Amino acid sequence: MKNCKARYLIFFQYLGSKYSGVMKTPQDRPVLGVQNYLENALQKLKLENEASLYISSRTDTGVHALCNSAHVDIQRTSGKPPFTGEVLTKALNLHLKPEPICVIGAYRVADTFHARYRALTRTYVYRLVTGVTHNQLPLMEKNLCWPLRDIELNVSAMQEAISMFLGTHNFSTFRALSSDTPFKSPVKTVLRAHLEPAQGSFAQNHFHRNLLFWELTFKSPSFLYRQVRRMTGAVVAIGQGRLSISQLQELLEVQDSLAYPQGTCAPPEGLFLTRVEYDDSDLLPDTQDG
Structure with a gap:
């Protein structure tokens, strides 16, 4: 054979x-x-x-x-x-x-x-938790979310900020420089940009601290290098009062990676690639293993 x-x-x-x-x-x-x-x-x-x-x-x-x-x-x-x-x-x-x-x-x-x-689309979810430090997290959540000392964030401002990423934009400011940066178009279309409180997890329901988790969801056919972490960091900075809505608009308009505020990018630990979508017609019928 x-x-x-x-x-x-x-x-x-x-x-x-x-x-x-x-x-x-x-x-x-x-x-x-x-x-x-x-x-x-x-x-x-x-x-x-x-x-x-x-x-x-x-x-x-x-x-x-x-x-x-x-x-x-x-x-x-x-x-x-x-x-x-x-x-x-x-x-x-x-x-x-x-x-x-x-x-x-x-x-x-x-x-x-x-x-x-x-691939048709890719979806990322970034997980935040408020009111705790890394050392105060339950074991099953360590390195799986971004712990923030802040007990309260300006959620309405964060909602307004994240919605600004929807649609087609030049995201040059929100990409980190890498070896392939000059060869990739900075113009991307974000199909979903959403902030919502996470449903209660085991740790959230049973840990002795009052944990409040948030999820930022981004969906697009493709993303630039570190784009999701930079967008997340900017939204959190607005929630903390370190960045304003008008400043975020300026960052979008300036289209310069070097204009992105230092120390603002979200750490990698809270980021999850949750889905890569394809057309069902791409999948062939299975064969019988011999």
Whole structure:
């Protein structure tokens, strides 16, 4: 039987605290990327090819994902049909233990499919908690939110501020400079920008302190480098009275990354990539594993 490569779209989640980010790093580095562990798990499946992942959405050190995605080509040994999505998911999770990385689904896609360019939208949620320091957080929330000493924030001003990001804008001020900055258009369309109190979590309901969590949600086809963290930091600064609505408008209009106030960017720990959406027609019917 002729060897046959199959392309898969893989959805996966991870806690980003112990990784250099989602992207692959050289194996001799003391801290590796999530991609390193996923590709190591793939190689343990005894494939004919060296399986390389193509990640849809880059996340930094400390940033988490409830749902990131990637595509990969897999060629099994001679005579074996392609994995079903369910079998591939179970096999990868077996080899990912004990890392805080989990594959939540795998689907056959066309050989021309690309996880990054076929993605329709990406959704990020940033989690805040007020009235506590990092040392006062319950254990299950450490490195999973941004603790603020402030007991009260100007929520109405924050609501007005976050709504200013809706629509199509030049977000040059809200992107950090990186090696690919000159090659990416700063014009992005934000489809959703919303601030709301979070529903009661276990820690919120049972911890001895009065914890109040907030979630900032941003949805767009794509984002610039650190755009979500910079937008979040600006909204929080307005809630704390360190920045005004008029100053935020000026930041949008000046279109200069260097104009962004130093020390305002939100830390990575509270940021979660929660969803990467595709057209259902991109997913092919599963095959029977042999």
